Amino acid sequence: MIITLTPNPSIDRTIAFDTLRLGEVQRATSSRIDPGGKGINVSRALAANDTDTLAVLPAGGPEGHLLTELLTAAHVPYRAVEIAGAARMNIAAVEPDGTTTKLNEAGPRLSDGEVSALFGAAAEAAGGAQWVVGCGSLPPGAPIDLYAELIRRVGPQGARVAIDSSGEPFTRAVAAHPHLIKPNHEELAELVGRELVTLGDVVDAARSLVAEGIETVVVSLGADGAIAVTADDLVWAGAKVTDPLSTVGAGDCLLAGFLHGLVRGGDLEAALISGVRWGAAAVRLPGSQVPGPADLEGIDVRSHRSPDLQLVIS
Template sequence: MIVTLTPNPSVDHAVVLDSFKRGGVLRAIDARLDAGGKGVNVSRALAANDAETVAVVPVGGHQGHLLADLLGETGVNHRDVPISGAIRMNVSVLEPCGTTTKLNEPGPVLSTSEAQAMVDATLTAANGAAWVAVCGSLPPGVSTDIYAALADRVRARGARFAVDSSGLPLRAAVETRPNLIKPNHEELAELVGHQLPTLSDVLAAARELVSSGIQIVAVSLGSDGALLATKDEAVHARATITTPVSTVGAGDCMLAGLLHGLASDLPISEALVGGVAWGSAAVALPGSSVPTPDDVRRVAPTLSPELPLSLELGH
């Protein structure tokens, strides 16, 4: 089982336009609502692929009730932590060319007792889990070391600990030497303090973090695929999506596929290929939709026989 914690979940409202004009009156050609937030997306992708998961989420306000309903409708087992404030409603504007514009609210202010209740719920769910993944930004009022404070307590329950965040929460968590971190290209650059224009630079940064005691560093690179580094090996995989629809949640689906592979004791390279397949399949779907097994089977990721170290990223 894979447990996720999403301290700042949302209801995601995706609106599809045939064209975008700033300041105009725009009429949507399609729209959808999904349960959102990085860890929520991970659990949704796992559940859609018949993998056991539990999503720990704070729930408050009308949006919180809607979030719980949406999770139930998609078959995600969830543990709700009641809070007094209303969770976020995020809006994504999708254009036919594949461009996505996101409008994210900050989230509710959580009290100390509400934050502690999230920690307690996560630790309870961690008993018997293969992985606990803590994901995303933190709402106002939550200490930036909440992920770091969970690391050893999760591992004491026999689960491995994964972090997918950015900024200060990620930096604090890295000091605890989690079993896995999954930054994207920009988050990794921010973490190491300098730009990473090529795959060689990303590999060097990943190996630096591995040498500090992190077992697995997996870096999502958008259309350039993903790189994974451990103490003993480094692998790169990518897939081509000819008609991208939405990038919302693609990195979360990549993490879901990767953790699913690792929890199934697949070799590192196969787990990465699976992660890239899940993430790439998500790009071909609207809004923050997560891929089903049929969607994943339509993707054919390739594992680089040799690392393309000179690859310039983002081009």
């Protein structure tokens, strides 16, 4: 079982345009809504591929009701903590080449009691789970060390903890030593405080975090693939996507696929291949739609344990 905690979930509306022109009235070519937030995207992808998961989230107002309805329709098991505020709604404007412009609301302000209830729900769900995954931004009112506190609370129950966030909440979570982190290129650079130009720079940064106590660092690199680093292993994997539709949620699907590979008994390379395949499949789907088994077919993933460290990251 993989538990996800999404402190700031959303309803994601994706609107497609032939060309996005600011300041003009434009007509969409299509639109869709999905339950959103990084942890929810992870649970959605896992559920779509028959991996046991439970999404823990706050939900309030009419938007929160719609959010849980969308999760039910997607067959995603969830545990919702009732809050006074309304769930946020995010908009992604997508162009035919996959260029995505995102407009994200801040989210509802959580009270101390609501934050405590969210921790309680996550800790209760973590009993017997293989992984607990904390993902995404924090809503107003949430403590900046929310993910660090999550690690401290669920760690003693035996579940392994993965974190995918950014900024100060991510920095504090890393200091609390989760088992796995999944930054992208920019988030890793921010985390280590230096520019990462080449794949070698990325590997060195990941290894420095492993040396500080993180068991596994998985870094998504967009079109340049992804790497996974542990104390005694390094793997790069990549897949060419010739028909991208949307990058929304692709990193979340990569994390979901990686964890799916691990809980199915795969080693680091097999898990990363799974993750890259899921992420590449997500890029070929509209909006924040997650891939199912049929979407994963025909995606060729290459992997190396001795990649070109001089490769300049685009």
